[in-house]
Amino acid sequence: MDALMVDIVTENQLPLCLQLKDDCTFESFYAGSNAHIINIIKRAILSPHDEFIYIWGRKGVGCSHLLQAACHFATLHQRASLYLPLKQQLNTNILQDLERTDLVCLDDLDAIAGDKLWEEAIFYLYNRIKTSQKKLIIAAQQPPKGAHIQLMDLRSRLEWGIAVQVHALEDNDLVCALQLRAKKRGMQINQEVAEFIINRVTRSMSSLYLTLEQLDVASLTLQRKITIPFVKKILKL
Structure with a gap:
């Protein structure tokens, strides 16, 4: 998997290296009705003040993409960043x-809901980031009040910042999003083929992008154009 290595350098100059998907950028994110969220994130990263953003949306709408894109954007502007997917069952020492x-981006808050050690660790991190005038972005599938966080102090902190919902794309936007991602991969998919795909694959961006990757590999291997008959054959429809 292609990845960008992002170095987070502490005062003692010890690098912490984490992987970002190199195609998870703002440029490759078809925003649709979510365009304002990109603007909010960019302004926060460039702000001289501490900032906290809570983004939420159901699985597959692009929250993880946005957090990684935020880290890429921060890197372009000479700011150290870290993307941390909490579902990876990491130690709180991280x-x-x-x-x-x-910039610190914590993904999958739902994964640690109810875990006392993690909830306390994030609460104290929140306070330290605010004192240090840095930025924190947290993503979850539920809004702040519905995040099932047990620690009351953390629940209140989650409601202090900007909370924005990432909405699922409408069908027309899904077609455009699929064509944009295909173009980024050097693929040619016309509107008819794109519509055929979204009507037969789970309508989440993650599922659609995995399907696109599968078709890309098959197309290159078999030296075939991506047509509806080809899609039917590869996806066994």
């Missing part, structure tokens, strides 16, 4: 000293 990092 949060130590992150208040020295310009």
